[in-house]
Amino acid sequence: MTGPLPEGFAVRLNRRVRVRDGGRTLVGGAPTRVVHLSRTARKLLTGRTIRVRDRASALLADRLLEIGMADPIVAELPDGDPSQVTVVIPVRDRPHALDRLLANLGGRHRVIVVDDASARPEAVARVAAAHGAGLVPLAENLGPAGARNAGLRRVTTPYVLFADSDVVLEPGALEALLRHFADPRVAVAAPRVLGLRLPGGDRWIRRYEDARSSLDLGIEPGIVRPRAPVSWVPSACLLARVDALGAGFSAEMRVGEDVDLVWRLAGAGWRVRYEPAATVRHEHRTDVADWLGRKAFYGTGADLLARRHGRDVAPAVLTPWSAAFALALLAQRRWSAPVAALIFAVAAARMSAKLARSDHPVRLALVLTADGAVASAWQVTALLLRHWWPLAALGCLFSRRTRRAVAAAALLDTVSDLRRTGAHLDPFRFALARRLDDAAYGAGLWYGAIKGRSLRALLPDIRWSLTPPSPPVPPS
Template sequence: MKPPTALLPPGFTVELNRTVTVRDQGRSLVGGSPTRAIYLSRAAASMFAGRRLAVDRAGSGALVDKLLEIGMADPVLDTLPAADESDVTYVVPTYGRPQSLDRLLASIGPHKSVIVVDDASPDPSEARRIAAAAGARFIALPKNLGPAGARNAGLRLVHTTYVVFVDNDMVVTDGAVATLLRHFVDPRVALVAPRVIGLQLSTRVNWISRYEDARSSLDLGPTPATVRPRARVSWVSTAFVVARVEALGAGFNDGMRVGEDVDLVWTLVEQGWRVRYEPAATSAHEHRVTLSDWAKRKAFYGTGGHALALRHPGNIAPAILAPWSVGVIVALLAQRAWSVPLALGISAVAAVRISRKLSRHEHPLRIGIKLTATGVAASLSQTMALLTRHWWPIAVLGSIVSRRVRQATIAAAVLDVVLDYRRTKPQLDIVRFGIARRADDLAYGAGLWLGALRGHSTAALRPDIRGRR
């Protein structure tokens, strides 16, 4: 279903996010996700109050909408009106784990509309008892459908405007749903997700749990974002989300047992809906802390790449590179005396060519250099990920026969750990963090390759090299 054509309401206010640099007396904006430069008319630039822009005059609504779409601005949360929490139904898919279900329902609280969908557990009686004690409606499926099918079974029984999907290994924190609901004042918002943090359980603390607290696959960081393919935040987990029921249609793809959340998000975006990530709201997840369970889950996530590549060609690419940035990477990987000068030369040419497209800006070359530097940094980061995560089987084989491949792979593996350790500041020493980081990538990469081999396709493994900037 396509979103309504309704405009953003008067008073809706956004603020340029930290990625954006303002130049030329407010007429040039450089940033967003992915990074770009836009040029405003004097009238448009005059609508801003500092870095904020409100929908309060002709044309401002269209500009606000554009800034949201390209990831340059985010809604100012405390200016958004509160929503009616009574117009929400919770759908809880569950399979076993009755103690976790009991904990979740207690965190949701009393007097809420809750549907518990048992996905053909071997013995659903305990889940039925717990749901009844919490005042929740209980549905037992005759056969196991997986998370997508179980959520859809619950969705078909929802009669409220909004639905909260929440897995039974989650805990709903106070105020999270109310915070997420604020975003639905934007009529194009279909789904909003909170930040997922680790559930603190004193009996389950070890080096894996400390790594997950800092580097969980579900934790998308402290910065709000518009969620869309190829952006800084390109997906959100549906372990806990609030969604507009009319936007979901039939819901998740029943045939997907992994990656169904990514598929839903990308389908909504393709239809014209907006998806938001709001870290001001948090929810807690019970991480896997035994090495075998943790590694299997990481590999399981990786196997979903093949199906996503078939349903959303290009969006799952492990790297997105411009031809000139490929030249820079190849030059640096060659590790010759001429590598750095050649890489600098290619970057300089790219900066000049980009600046020629920015003639309306007062300092086109300066902006061109910034965009090029950002592109080089992103390309280096993606190359490190290719060597240590997506293409590690190739990197290992290459390291056996090539000293340069071996040096590049080792450098990428070490530098990635150092940078990530500084960024995440885990409650863990760097050695064990590094071991967990590399094991994380090895497991995910193994799952990615397994999915590709099963599907007889390399679509999820191929980088996307695009000529247009």
């Protein structure tokens, strides 16, 4: 984890970053912040790009990567050596899927198949032998985390690719991920996970999953850590630096082990990157009962994560003013709009006082406050429809205002999500799938909380500031 970015490393400000004050002020990052660049730092920016040529440019590029304002330009990074990668595949039965993945890898890498106590281990062994893959049979079922760790202990190369048996890699995916390790602080790089098209009926759940899968984290690259736009990456496919992993995944976790690993690495000072330029295809569940069960299973992991990572698992992060703003609107009284407007104005005024370095502090404060108001509205929508839906459903039985709030939230969520994802599904079935998705996850969330006898994973995190101004960046 030591050493500067190498010469020639190039980064670009991401799309979420706003450039203000003639290039002197940057607004964005993960979480959002305001950064004022020194005169020296401004000269290192060519448009929205920084190329590492000396110590000063290396420091600036590293800082912007770390605060989530910039991303590496993957196409310009040096190629890695694929022979330095070992592939570890945990599997329990599913020999046909394993055969498909091994054929996809094409014998270009050393492969370790970990049979996690299959019911028919001989079928898995035959497939592994046919492709020349090493086999590690486990006498008892350890779960995906334990199986991956068993394979990791046998890896002798600098890098390991964890790939579940139900994925296949698109051409160039591994090469794109490997380039990220030119940054000595990168521990893990993860691809975008899209749906695998298989023969069979074109089920509506499949079309929904193709557009709105829990594993698909979108088209924007980014740093991965708690409260970032990409806050986790799925373990369906991960490329990792072996020296950074230590003992690997938390073997006792049967769900959420990927989130836990990423957050532990981020907490230790490593960087984790999400790279949508690299894609893999995943065999999504299309049977409704199986699909709902998987969504609920994901929800049960929140309590386990809350025990380990505390407030980072909170379903919403709000400031006192944004919480008051949302509550005023939810009240749906005659005074709601004026009070919400007053809260907004006070928050903007206080924000502008903290932005005195900007050429236009009031204008910038209004933009940031508006961003906060919109974010709080979306988070309250998610609370009503997903995390707190049992309480919202109960409230709908007794309160007309609650029914209006839930109906408005559901309509807004459906319309915006359908437009954003471009799902090949009619609005009615898309809306139904969205509500089933939320209901299943929320049910799992509440089940985990009740079983764990804790509300930690259900309570919002109230923080005083989500947009901290940063000191000037003066590379030397």
